[in-house]
Amino acid sequence: MKHNLNDIFQKLGDSASLSSSEKARMRNVISEYVSFKPASRDVARAGAKEHRPFLRFGFFVRPVALVLVAAVFVSGAGVSYAAELANPGDILYPIKVSVNEEVRAAFAATPEKRALWQAARAERRLDEAAALAVSGNLDEKNRRNLEARFEKHADAVVVNTDLLEESDAPVALDIVTAFETRLAAHEALLEELDGQSKPVLNALKARTGRITAIRIRAEGRLARGSSSAQVRLAAPALMRAVNEQGGDDAERARDHEEKEKAGSARSGVATETLPVGATLINNPGEGSVTDSVSPEVVHQLQTAALKAHAEARELFERLVSRLPDNDRGKARELLEKSARAIRDGADALARGEDRDALEKFRTSLELSQRIIVSVKAAIRLDIPIAVPEEKSDSAFLNGVRIQEPTDSLIPGILNTGD
Amino acid sequence: MARGDAQEKLFLAAFDEYSGALFRHAFFRLSDREKALDAVQDTFLKAWDFIRTGGEVKSYKAFLYRVLSNLIIDEYRKKRADSLDMLLEEAPSVIEKEVAEGSVLEVELAMDEEALIGAVREAIEKLEPPYRAAVTLRFIDGFMPREIAEALSITENVASVRIHRGVAKLKEILKHHET
Numbered sequence: 001m002k003h004n005l006n007d008i009f010q011k012l013g014d015s016a017s018l019s020s021s022e023k024a025r026m027r028n029v030i031s032e033y034v035s036f037k038p039a040s041r042d043v044a045r046a047g048a049k050e051h052r053p054f055l056r057f058g059f060f061v062r063p064v065a066l067v068l069v070a071a072v073f074v075s076g077a078g079v080s081y082a083a084e085l086a087n088p089g090d091i092l093y094p095i096k097v098s099v100n101e102e103v104r105a106a107f108a109a110t111p112e113k114r115a116l117w118q119a120a121r122a123e124r125r126l127d128e129a130a131a132l133a134v135s136g137n138l139d140e141k142n143r144r145n146l147e148a149r150f151e152k153h154a155d156a157v158v159v160n161t162d163l164l165e166e167s168d169a170p171v172a173l174d175i176v177t178a179f180e181t182r183l184a185a186h187e188a189l190l191e192e193l194d195g196q197s198k199p200v201l202n203a204l205k206a207r208t209g210r211i212t213a214i215r216i217r218a219e220g221r222l223a224r225g226s227s228s229a230q231v232r233l234a235a236p237a238l239m240r241a242v243n244e245q246g247g248d249d250a251e252r253a254r255d256h257e258e259k260e261k262a263g264s265a266r267s268g269v270a271t272e273t274l275p276v277g278a279t280l281i282n283n284p285g286e287g288s289v290t291d292s293v294s295p296e297v298v299h300q301l302q303t304a305a306l307k308a309h310a311e312a313r314e315l316f317e318r319l320v321s322r323l324p325d326n327d328r329g330k331a332r333e334l335l336e337k338s339a340r341a342i343r344d345g346a347d348a349l350a351r352g353e354d355r356d357a358l359e360k361f362r363t364s365l366e367l368s369q370r371i372i373v374s375v376k377a378a379i380r381l382d383i384p385i386a387v388p389e390e391k392s393d394s395a396f397l398n399g400v401r402i403q404e405p406t407d408s409l410i411p412g413i414l415n416t417g418d
Numbered sequence: 419m420a421r422g423d424a425q426e427k428l429f430l431a432a433f434d435e436y437s438g439a440l441f442r443h444a445f446f447r448l449s450d451r452e453k454a455l456d457a458v459q460d461t462f463l464k465a466w467d468f469i470r471t472g473g474e475v476k477s478y479k480a481f482l483y484r485v486l487s488n489l490i491i492d493e494y495r496k497k498r499a500d501s502l503d504m505l506l507e508e509a510p511s512v513i514e515k516e517v518a519e520g521s522v523l524e525v526e527l528a529m530d531e532e533a534l535i536g537a538v539r540e541a542i543e544k545l546e547p548p549y550r551a552a553v554t555l556r557f558i559d560g561f562m563p564r565e566i567a568e569a570l571s572i573t574e575n576v577a578s579v580r581i582h583r584g585v586a587k588l589k590e591i592l593k594h595h596e597t
Contacts, residue, residue, distance in 0.1 A: 012446075016442050018441040037466065313460075
């Protein structure tokens with residue numbers, strides 16, 4: 001039988017098409033991405049209006065300007081710049097943390113800027129801990145030094161985002177969500193190193209609960225802004241700390257840490273076990289507690305996931321030539337998973353399954369943060385990139401894990417401040 | 419602002435116009451629906467990153483296919499470090515590039531049309547990546563050799579050779595399939 005392959009190809013092509021729902025959900029992802037990453041001319045005009053905490057967390061590029069300012073003011077430019085590469089135990093390390101970083105901190109005039117810079121500093125300490133653990137130099141002295149500094153920075157993030165949350169919940173939510181997931185990625189990395197880094201890991205875990213508490217509260221405020229339901233705030237101890245003025249960030253952080261401990265002890269529930277991703281709503285008059293997902297929160301997380309994915313991809317592409325072959329494959333695998341989770345989230349959103357969408361976007365965000373942290377670590381420290389096992393849709397990372405709210409847990413939290 | 423808005427509209431219009439075709443292309447290159455969806459989504463995200471930072475796009479169609487092709491090549495590389503580079507280096511012979519496609523597309527096989535469609539689908543999967551790209555672009559996407567050359571960043575001669583060899587290999591695979 002004689003056939004013309006051209007006809008066969010045509011029929012074959014017709015058999016594989018993008019369904020209208022697949023096209024619609026992909027369009028949704030693309031148009032979200034376009035809205036939140038507008039063309040560069042608009043970005044320049046919009047100026048400070050654009051919130052890009054993820055990009056600001058990447059301290060490969062942006063700190064250069066301010067560090068240079070520090071260099072001019074304080075010492076020779078060479079010393080200040082070289083100090084940026086120092087680890088605890090190095091001669092130049094005090095210049096890095098007590099001069100360079102402090103100068104930048106002094107320039108951060110708003111709670112938003114302070115929170116971002118302190119988050120970056122906290123991350124720097126974790127990078128240093130990993131570097132020392134790899135080289136076998138994470139001795140007791142260095143470890144204590146790093147722990148104390150990490151705690152101070154993380155506490156300052158808590159205090160500043162707490163302040164910011166009242167005036168600008170979306171920005172606060174953006175910052176804490178980024179910080180929370182970035183910390184989880186660092187935690188996963190440190191878990192893979194030997195026992196030397198374990199104490200630092202514990203300090204990290206101790207702080208993540210507070211970050212999570214702020215995120216939940218910001219989610220609540222965001223939901224309240226669009227809904228008639230009254231949102232009950234999840235961490236009243238933090239609220240009290242916010243209302244107290246005076247003293248520096250660290251003092252306020254210590255103070256509210258004590259109050260938080262007291263609150264947790266009363267309720268019998270540690271803030272570390274707060275549910276993630278759920279907005280806690282207490283309907284007026286009913287006294288009952290239900291968990292629901294606000295569309296605004298889902299939308300914000302979708303944007304965060306898209307931004308983080310873009311940042312992860314940009315970083316990977318910039319550094320891919322410096323990665324060993326095996327790590328390239330792993331990083332690509334993570335990028336694919338992250339992209340797929342975004343698409344699945346958009347799909348769930350289209351089906352009206354907001355909670356599922358939220359989980360998917362969070363999964364994508366966690367994966368992208370993991371790419372960012374592990375690609376840098378692979379290049380700087382020769383730590384192989386690991387792809388986490390896919391236990392469930394969202395359980396990619398250890399540490400700041402999503403915990404489903406339970407009936408016994410939620411009232412405990414809500415009663416804390418009563 | 420107006421210029422940015424116009425860019426966004428153009429970009430989304432390009433999505434509406436080409437996403438279906440790009441998906442079909444990705445599907446035949448990757449043989450995996452999910453991976454094809456990922457690749458198309460990533461193509462548009464990547465393309466927007468290029469455009470928003472001032473990159474100029476003369477023809478959306480060629481540009482998008484080029485981005486997608488690069489992503490697909492990445493995917494192949496991830497799977498195996500095969501003889502891709504060697505194939506990419508091949509020099510076209512004068513005779514091959516002058517062969518017309520017409521008669522090459524006739525195939526004598528004792529199969530009905532439905533069976534042949536299934537057999538061609540399987541045969542495409544067995545083609546080496548460079549031939550698969552050329553054959554898919556030519557016959558599934560309906561590109562001319564010049565457009566294929568642009569989408570794959572190769573010369574028009576190399577594109578013609580790959581189409582010709584790809585079809586020859588495809589027919590060879592189909593004959594084995596029949597026996």
